Amino acid sequence: RKSRMNRLNPTVPADQYLADSNVLFYLNDAVIQLLEHKEEYNQFGVIRYFAEYFSSVKNSNHVLFREFNYIQATPHNRASFIRVFWKCYRQIGKSGDLLSMLEYRSLLQLLCPDFPVVLVQSAARIAVMDDTIDCLMSFSDFLYAFQLQFYYQEFLDCVLVIYQDLLAGKSPNTVIVPTSTSIEQIPSVSTEENNKEERPQDGVEPSTLVECIDALCDRFKHSHPPRSCMREILNQTDRISYYSFLMSLAKQEAINQTIGVLPNCTSIPSSNSSSSAVGGLKEVQKKASPRRNIHHRRRMEVESDGSTEETDSSEN
């Protein structure tokens, strides 16, 4: 769990303060970079070098063209990269073009040559809310899905595992205190689900998911979205699928503010081919329909004004 820097908390030990700030990581990288160009520097130039290095870290200018290991190493680096991606390509958002997953990947690779395709695929799955990701996405949808996926990568991986376990009717790996209600619910999940394939677009019981996620957050070392945001989403529906949950998270303004690098979710135009879903959640009772190339569902806005619930027929 990331602890906040706090001046009012003088009891934070030096080690923890150093660790939380990731300063040693940056110093290490700075020295390595310095050594790679040591012929250019003399004693005086070295001080200037560190000044410039840390200034660029502070201004989030440091991730451009760096290797993937570097940009994903700290939350600040990830956030900076997301911001750089947005700034470089926001014209796409304005022009309203729809791009494919591979095209977004190319764009990312222009900024980070070894950016892995797996991450882009995962982000696309969130944006599209489906496993089949060969359709086109708007910049806004992809951007916020990408932000969520990249910034909270480790957390999302864990949630997926939990989710799949729930789908399979297993008791999730994370230790939860078995209450009578949760024990009752798990068998009921398996009864309903045992004829279906375990695909992330199928649904689970939100309250169970909330409990599991809570337990996860308690012991989780990496960043995770604020619990209140997640609970809010999960409390709004009877049934939740993995991707619709994630997409709701992606478009939650509170989470966007927490990360703090992108503008308001609604300020970037998103392609709108169908009405918005109520409360941001999609009712999941069916398997996903095959995707059309150009149509793609309008993703949730948390502050929804429409109250029409999306039914399957309106999708097609």
Add this chain to the structure above:
Amino acid sequence: MADKEKRRSGVNPPGMPAGKATKSDSDREFLSQAGVGDLLRGAILKMVEARSDDPIGFLADHFCNLASVTAAGSGGCGDEEQVNTGTVSAGAQEQQRLNRALWHLRLAHHSQRSAFSNNVRVAYDLLNFTGPQTCAGEFSEGPDGPCTVSPAGGGGVRGGLYTQTLQCLCSEGGVPASTSAPLLRRLHCHDHEAVPYDVFRHGVLTCAVFSDYIRQAQRLYAEVCCPGEGTASRALCLAVLGTLKEALETSQGSDTNYCANANTKVNSCPEANVKAIRYLEASAKISPCKLAQAMAGAQTQGPGGNMDAKEFENAAAELFITRVKVVS
């Protein structure tokens, strides 16, 4: 601290093949010579002491302060500035030269052509290290094209130093870094390149003119800006920008005329002259009546909304920069 030291120096653990060992030795030597260990240790201690909410920002400020303290030259006085360790190393000397060069460049405004040219020459020689410093005093008003005393060993100013000079000129001239960045991209040279005098002069003159231009643009914005509000009407700003653009364009055709009338006493570098003239004509174009005309036209039509100072400045900068030849 030992393992931190090791990590910081990027040193490979013992047992690595001989090739790598040599590299890590030279790395270690470099780091100890440059005093990196002490430098970083000091920084970390200060940081932990301060427990700032923004540790990275704190470090950035810390190093920046340190850099400016050790770089603080005393202009043209020529006294030696002692670096922390008490020894004047090559780096400190370089910074001193840079400061002195900048001091010289500030002495005369670029519109005072011959004085400015002389100063550029002096600055160039200062920065062109193995060059003929002894010749610095020998220049008088005269053509400074082909130099009669050619530098013995100095093949040109180091690219990095040249770029640094330009950066300082722009920032001292009141141009924020973000505004001057696109210009510098066109003018800068790589560190390993040796910058010849012509290029140096072109760059310096362009930056000097650019600084003036931006200050002028800022003043113009202040004119059209509504007092009290922070912004100006977009239509007005666009009108002013249009006038600026026109002014920059009009003098395009004047090169040939000028060169034909060139006074032999005057600097023989045509490009620099054109720039100076262009600027003077631009100022004339931005005379009050011309501006009033533009503004009157703008009042009746044009896009709505406001433009803030930064946007105006960037737009004005762009008009200038697109005309600057890229140094290849």
